[in-house]
Amino acid sequence: MELHIVIQGSKDLSGQLYRQLREAIESGRLKAGTRLPPSRLLAEQLGISRKTVADTYALLTYDNLLTGKVGSGTFVNAQAVGQCRKQGHESLASAAIISKWHNISTSLGHPSMDAILRYDFIGGATTRNQFPQDDWRRCAQHALRQTAKSRGLYSQPAGLPALRDAIARHVAFSRGVHCNVEDVLVCHGAQQALDLLARVLVEPGCSVAVEDPGYPPARQSFAAQGAEVIGVPVDAEGICVDAIPEHVRLIYVTPSHQFPLGMPMSQARRVALLEKALRIGAVIIEDDYDCEFRYEGRPSETLQSLDSQGAVAYVGTFSKSLQPELRLGYCILPPALVEAVTAAKQLSDWHCSTLTQWTLAKFIDDGCLQKHIRRCHAIYASRRERILDRFNGDLAHWFELVPSVAGFHLAAQARLPLDIPLLVELARKLDVGLYPLAGFSYQVPPRNGLFLGYGAIETLDLDPALDRVRDILEQIA
Template structure:
């Protein structure tokens, strides 16, 4: 038989083949009992090495999707295939809750989808440059971390996290962000998203009010809604979140004071004090989502909102997804005293603790000065791309876009000067070879001014001009 498989480029050919065969089996295009081509035959057909095909078959075999028969070949198995139900299942008692989770937009899977189908030029926000990742330094730290974990007995660890890592983070955020804390105030999490989730679990019950920025960080907003909260979208202007519109009764406020997501401005000094006053009056907790503020390119470094919080109103959330890699899934929350024990218990009941070997590795990486050196190196690379991209937006794309001023972060945002069908534009640009995102998913209230986000981590400096020119052609074609 001849399989319909398309291999794009030279990267991860084994993974590409494995995923396409797995999808074909799951969809029923390759039925149980179907014999797959011999590895040598398929390799010749696809122009691959036999090793690539053999490894893909081995992964499918490990997943029990195929089975090898000595002297006969490799066949699709019937493992895991659902049998038709003899009768309809009974009504699900929790159907409303399940539907709330099932109804979350699939746009959250964009990272997986974009990896499977790469564009020629990528301007996707929120992704650091994987080519800048300090492979050698991190590898040495991981090996050291594995040794430490082995010596400790490879047992369950403290839900709060490894003491050495908490101490390293406490020193780092005090130096880099002005955060006032000790190791005892910190809980290690699987990325910033889990940190936000733990704070939410400790405070939210169905029907309570939560305030978020609009436009704002969609995964946090959707998480609060999925937990049953009434989510109130608070407008953002040139000074950041319009604090006066935070509703009465809000018990949780999600904000990005230093680098507003997705627009990029900082919360003004006046609004910072007003936000703390409003939280104090409401008895609310502010989640300060400090997602990429260490990447600063000009001006005096702005301290965290938590640094001026004297009433325990702020839960400072950070991660290493933007400075190192989102794949590491390492984050933390500096919890206010009123929430610390609740967050620790929520972490314990959710997943016990974050991977201990990775915590050892990160602690070594920070204490050895590698994190600061890496941030400085990446800042230089991103600064050059940011300057070039900003210049091209201000000139080549100025007929359609107005750039939002910002001094930090891993992306730039620009607003449309006139109404533009952003969804159609993004699709057209992607097909033309430029991957980027619009502000649509970040916006809640209807009628807001649209715009685009330009990531700095997924494009080389030499590619910027070509990517912008291709986007200009898409804009000119759709909105002359």
């Protein structure tokens, strides 16, 4: 790869080279530690003498911008790198739109590796130590052999037929979803599925109903398309169907494990929601984000399996059953939406990585996914039981858990008027990550409590972490 230097004419060659290299270093375009081409190679590339390049390197070294290492070459000095010039957006014609995106909260984003706490109750993260590396590696090798046979063309926007077929069989077996291969769209996680559905179904000024409290990125995705987002309260049976306005065209729900509170939607409420959606012509997005993990009671029917009129778009993800970094999810589309959402997918990013798709298809077909889910289910069940014991024991004075039978997070509502932000702040100083429930509310009054994810925290770390939480509560109560 050639270094980008432009030499014009035949005058001041050394000066041209010096100024361009210096600007590249001081602006940060050439990062600290970057190795520059040998003087002979750069001279050949630019069509100038080697002495000119060597003299320029020597001058930049004298200016402390470069450093030479005997036997290794010439490198950018770590102390010489400056800051790139940044243009503010205020002067742009699109300033108002840019400001809108600046104001979108990304509070549910996961921290970088160097910011992870010792004991972290973060949601959406999985038990990484249990990931079946050997099985995945074997399936990835199969995927490499499959991609080697390809003609080097773009793949299908809806996803590889092998993976779509595997997903259709998987959701039919595990969740009773009624679908064919043609109904399955592979996407980058559930979030892209929501974004694609919003692109197709939402336009400025239309109304969308969401659970409140609920999943903020879904609400923000709809609002970004110009929708009027209406928060609908939830109770012990799920979304309050009677409170859904008659004029909405889209309804977003998490019926199997309400996000963030955790209770399942009752059967009567599911039937009522379907009836209302059909009557007003609305599409329901059923986000079944962590449906694989159920600990009590009988499995409930999905809205999609109850729907006989094509009103439900069923969204699922492998981020919760495998790893978020894989960025693979799916949407089971009703027939009326298949063509439109597939076109939106093609315009968005054409298709997901075929290498990862082939790997996951093989992983599902070989039974590795079900085996991994069973293993993780046992781990999450033990962690859940330990949290239940503690919040029904020494932490019961301060918190009450919302009944939940699935997933790998729990919601704890405060019994007393606790200062949750202070609790969160003090816990972080003790290397414990806690997350308030209040941030999930939209138009209803915020709930005072904690959102407790137990997918990432190790089982043996639960008691030490909750001991620290208890000690803080005793101090601030």
